[in-house]
Amino acid sequence: MQPDQGYSSSASPHTGSRRGNSEYLDSASDNTGRTYSIERRPHPGERETIVSASTYAPPDYNCPFCRIARSDFSGRVIGGAEADVLRTPDVTAFVGSHWWPRNEGSVIVIPNAHFESIFDLPAEAAAQIHRVAQRVAVAMSHVYRCDGISTRQHNGPGGGQEVWHYHLHVLPRWRNDRLYERTPERYRAPPDERAHRAALLREHLDSNRA
Numbered sequence: 001m002q003p004d005q006g007y008s009s010s011a012s013p014h015t016g017s018r019r020g021n022s023e024y025l026d027s028a029s030d031n032t033g034r035t036y037s038i039e040r041r042p043h044p045g046e047r048e049t050i051v052s053a054s055t056y057a058p059p060d061y062n063c064p065f066c067r068i069a070r071s072d073f074s075g076r077v078i079g080g081a082e083a084d085v086l087r088t089p090d091v092t093a094f095v096g097s098h099w100w101p102r103n104e105g106s107v108i109v110i111p112n113a114h115f116e117s118i119f120d121l122p123a124e125a126a127a128q129i130h131r132v133a134q135r136v137a138v139a140m141s142h143v144y145r146c147d148g149i150s151t152r153q154h155n156g157p158g159g160g161q162e163v164w165h166y167h168l169h170v171l172p173r174w175r176n177d178r179l180y181e182r183t184p185e186r187y188r189a190p191p192d193e194r195a196h197r198a199a200l201l202r203e204h205l206d207s208n209r210a
Contacts (some may be wrong), residue, residue: 056118056156057164065165068092069112082195085139086205090125091132095198096169100187102177105144105197107170109133111184115166117155129168139204146172188210 057063067073069092073080085107086093093109100106109132114120137149152169154160173179 001099031163055164056161057116061164062163063114063163065110065163065167066114068094069110078210082191083198085136085198085201086132088128088132090128093132093136093170095189095194095201097188097194100177100179100182101172101185101187102174103171103179104189104193105140105172105201107136107140109136109168109170111166116164117161118153119155121166129166133168133170135205135209136201139201139208140172141168143200143204144172147175148173151181 051077071081082099083094084092085095090112091109092112096106098107109129111121111125111129113125113127133151137151141144141149150169150171150173152171153167156163171179
C-alpha cells in the first residue's frame, strides 16, 4: 500500500514533545505534581500556542506506536503490516489489537511523530489525524454496514490512557451494543481477523481515493 500524500512534518518518532514558537509565561502544577508550561498567545500569523504537560511515560519508554509508525513490528508490538489500513507521511491508521465484543474491527489512528497526549499535540497534527479518521469512518460505515461510528481518545492515567502516544480510536457502533459498559470484556483479536478487516477497509479506501 502506497502512502497517501499529506503535509510535510519535520517531527520524527521518539523526539518527545514539540512546541511552537511561543515564549513561556508561567508554569503550574496539578494535584499529581506534574508541571505544565503555559505559553503566551501568538501574535497574528504565528502558530497556535500549546499548553504542554510533562510526561507520564517512563524515561526509557519504548513507544510501540512509534515503532508501528516506522513499520518496526519486532519485539512486543502486536501484529504487523497486514493490520495497516492507511498511511500518510504524517499519520498511520491500523486495526487495533484489542476488540470489544460487539464492536469488532475498530481502528486506531496515530500521528507518526511522537506526541504523548492532547496536551502536546499541535493543531495541524490534530487536523491530519481527524482527516484520516473521517476517511476511516466513512470506509468503516460502508464495509461493516454498522449503525454508527464513535471516536474515543484518552489522556493520562486518570483519563484511561494506556499507550503514551496520542491515539484516536474509531469504533463501529450498533444500537444497544453497550460499548461503554463492556470495556472489561475486551479481548485480543486473532491476527487473521485483524488482517481481514484491514484488507476490506484498504480496498474501500483505495477504490474511493480522492
